[in-house]
Amino acid sequence: MILVIAEHRQGELNRATWETVVAAQLLAERLGGLPVNVAVPGATGSAAQELAAAGIGDVVTLVDPALEAYTPDAYVMALTGVVASMSPRFVVLPHTYQARDFVPALAARLNKPLITDVTAIAGTADAPTFLRPMFQGKLAAQVRPMGEPPCFVTFQLGAFRADQVKKSSTQSSVTNLAVTIARSAIRQVPEVPFQEAQRAVDLSQAARIVAVGRGIKSKEQLPVAESLAKALGAEIAASRPICDSGWLPMERQIGSSGQTVAPKLYLALGISGAIQHLVGMKGSRTIVAINKDADAPIFEVADYGIVGDLFEIVPAIVAELEKK
Amino acid sequence: MKIAVCIKQVPTREWQPRLRDDKTWIREQDVSYEMNEPDAYALEEALRLREKHGGEVVVCSAAPARVQQILREALARGADRALHVEDDALAAADACVTAGALAAAMAEEKFDLVLTGLQSDDQGHAQTGVILAERLGIPHSTIIMEVQVEDGRLRVKRELEGGWFQWIAMPLPALLTIQSGINQLRYATLKGIMAAKKKEIRTVPLAAGLQRTQQIVALAMPSRAKQTQMIGGAASEAAKELVRRLREEARVL
Ligand SMILES: Cc1cc2nc3c(=O)[nH]c(=O)nc-3n(C[C@H](O)[C@H](O)[C@H](O)COP(=O)(O)OP(=O)(O)OC[C@H]3O[C@@H](n4cnc5c(N)ncnc54)[C@H](O)[C@@H]3O)c2cc1C
Ligand SMILES: Nc1ncnc2c1ncn2[C@@H]1O[C@H](COP(=O)(O)O)[C@@H](O)[C@H]1O
Numbered sequence: 001m002i003l004v005i006a007e008h009r010q011g012e013l014n015r016a017t018w019e020t021v022v023a024a025q026l027l028a029e030r031l032g033g034l035p036v037n038v039a040v041p042g043a044t045g046s047a048a049q050e051l052a053a054a055g056i057g058d059v060v061t062l063v064d065p066a067l068e069a070y071t072p073d074a075y076v077m078a079l080t081g082v083v084a085s086m087s088p089r090f091v092v093l094p095h096t097y098q099a100r101d102f103v104p105a106l107a108a109r110l111n112k113p114l115i116t117d118v119t120a121i122a123g124t125a126d127a128p129t130f131l132r133p134m135f136q137g138k139l140a141a142q143v144r145p146m147g148e149p150p151c152f153v154t155f156q157l158g159a160f161r162a163d164q165v166k167k168s169s170t171q172s173s174v175t176n177l178a179v180t181i182a183r184s185a186i187r188q189v190p191e192v193p194f195q196e197a198q199r200a201v202d203l204s205q206a207a208r209i210v211a212v213g214r215g216i217k218s219k220e221q222l223p224v225a226e227s228l229a230k231a232l233g234a235e236i237a238a239s240r241p242i243c244d245s246g247w248l249p250m251e252r253q254i255g256s257s258g259q260t261v262a263p264k265l266y267l268a269l270g271i272s273g274a275i276q277h278l279v280g281m282k283g284s285r286t287i288v289a290i291n292k293d294a295d296a297p298i299f300e301v302a303d304y305g306i307v308g309d310l311f312e313i314v315p316a317i318v319a320e321l322e323k324k
Numbered sequence: 325m326k327i328a329v330c331i332k333q334v335p336t337r338e339w340q341p342r343l344r345d346d347k348t349w350i351r352e353q354d355v356s357y358e359m360n361e362p363d364a365y366a367l368e369e370a371l372r373l374r375e376k377h378g379g380e381v382v383v384c385s386a387a388p389a390r391v392q393q394i395l396r397e398a399l400a401r402g403a404d405r406a407l408h409v410e411d412d413a414l415a416a417a418d419a420c421v422t423a424g425a426l427a428a429a430m431a432e433e434k435f436d437l438v439l440t441g442l443q444s445d446d447q448g449h450a451q452t453g454v455i456l457a458e459r460l461g462i463p464h465s466t467i468i469m470e471v472q473v474e475d476g477r478l479r480v481k482r483e484l485e486g487g488w489f490q491w492i493a494m495p496l497p498a499l500l501t502i503q504s505g506i507n508q509l510r511y512a513t514l515k516g517i518m519a520a521k522k523k524e525i526r527t528v529p530l531a532a533g534l535q536r537t538q539q540i541v542a543l544a545m546p547s548r549a550k551q552t553q554m555i556g557g558a559a560s561e562a563a564k565e566l567v568r569r570l571r572e573e574a575r576v577l
Binding site for chain 2: 072073095096097100101102104105107108109111112113114115116117129132133134135136137138139140141142143144145146147187188189190191192193194195196208214232240241243244245246256257258259260264265285286288289295297299300301302303304305306307308309312313315316317319320321
């Protein structure tokens with residue numbers, strides 16, 4: 001059996017969970033047709049019903065007041081017992097911030113492998129392997145778990161398509177499983193999530209965006225990109241390191257920890273194309289990448305690419321736009 | 325406060341990958357190395373906490389001898405001493421082995437606070453810190469953007485997706501994985517570099533009996549899914565062609 005651990009906020013499933021269901025179904029098929037089950041920590045909201053309605057396999061909800069607000073300690077305690085008693089061959093989750101927070105501890109407590117950020121499944125029924133990026137996406141590794149099952153696997157966001165879930169018309173069963181968690185054993189005390197002060201710029205409405213990355217070298221060189229933004233009537237945006245360094249405000253950061261945008265035109269200048277950046281912009285209609293490294297992963301999502309020095313190419317584009 | 329910072333040595337950003345003949349690891353003789361970026365932020369945060377609350381900052385790494393280059397760099401930036409678990413096998417070790425190696429060497433030091441980066445720029449497991457907390461038997465929190473210490477307790481700001489955050493409180497000792505951008509980095513001064521020469525780097529052997537839990541069977545350049553239209557030629561010609569295509573093909577101008 002393959003066990004999916006669902007992720008939800010106050011009972012509302014996230015899309016990454018559906019992507020993980022797709023990955024689980026593909027893995028199940030590769031292993032010769034194993035069943036897929038789903039565990040939902042915390043029994044609030046419609047998450048369990050929604051999963052059951054899709055008919056993908058038995059759903060188990062883990063019930064204890066300590067699971068209402070997420071903490072890594074409570075999740076690890078609840079899931080150690082459940083995983084041990086259900087004996088799955090694989091336990092799969094999306095590679096979200098929450099999974100990063102507790103799954104390594106869960107796998108370590110059970111002394112089992114955890115393979116993270118997986119983009120594809122390969123290998124045979126007896127020896128499946130998992131593809132994951134290494135060296136900032138410059139290389140892809142094929143990885144094999146060692147030792148006795150279960151093996152934990154987290155899947156990269158967007159690597160599998162949520163709309164490809166194989167649903168069945170027969171509703172799956174939902175079982176509530178009471179787990180006992182000693183409140184006193186939970187060491188983290190979480191407060192309510194919040195957003196920093198309201199953003200002054202809403203890049204999600206921009207028709208054109210010029211985004212700069214570390215290839216811009218220094219704050220003093222930003223006008224190179226700004227002149228292009230001006231010539232295009234575009235908003236300026238950036239990769240995370242540019243905002244970390246304080247060269248542009250945080251609210252102009254694109255990516256998993258910043259804004260998600262989908263403009264008509266997205267121009268990436270000196271951005272390598274890390275997955276955390278790509279998830280924020282790959283829905284753009286037309287993507288142009290300018291990068292001096294022909295192997296930069298940004299070209300993976302670009303419609304048009306120019307390999308070269310942005311300090312030569314950008315002024316040439318500005319000059320071209322200002323012609324006519 | 326006695327603070328540990330785990331730092332990893334990773335290939336520089338400019339490094340162009342070349343593989344070893346068996347294609348399961350990189351050709352290390354070609355590589356120049358630097359400090360993993362989030363680890364540099366973790367070190368800076370530790371130095372700031374020491375300035376505020378007093379105590380000691382110890383940098384820890386599990387790696388071949390070559391890591392002493394960045395341990396010295398960390399000492400030059402202000403760390404007090406270093407702990408080096410040395411073994412050639414640690415170069416390509418998985419997160420379980422690395423965390424186990426660090427835990428074995430660090431346990432007796434009884435640190436009040438352990439900081440790691442949230443993820444390494446080479447293997448990128450995003451696991452080592454959390455496993456280390458589990459092995460040391462201390463609570464943890466991940467992807468941290470602010471650290472406050474009050475009355476022997478921690479209050480930390482955890483980054484969530486899409487611009488959300490959350491404060492978490494927990495007792496010390498504890499482990500935090502630090503996100504890049506938590507602070508502004510300082511660089512080593514000449515004085516710091518001179519002082520570092522006299523600071524201690526204690527080397528200990530790799531603990532026996534650590535089992536790997538995963539194995540790299542092949543490394544390769546990632547396959548390209550999308551057919552990007554590459555535009556070549558001199559800058560002015562490429563610019564002209566790009567603008568033409570954006571106007572006529574993509575119709576976005
Ligand atoms: C949990 C987490 C969340 C994250 N969230 C985000 C996020 O929301 N947004 C985000 O962007 N990142 C995020 N990151 C960071 C991300 O992993 C990358 O580190 C980051 O996106 C890299 O930024 P970059 O492309 O600007 O820099 P680099 O990766 O350093 O790339 C610089 C590029 O510039 C090119 N270049 C250099 N000089 C020139 C030149 N003269 N002309 C042309 N090209 C040149 C280089 O070839 C290189 O490809 C996150 C990471 C983690 C772990
Ligand atoms: N060999 C190592 N020595 C010291 N610290 C390490 C080592 N490997 C990983 N770390 C720490 O663990 C963090 C996460 O690494 P990883 O789990 O490989 O993504 C890094 O940012 C480092 O702080």
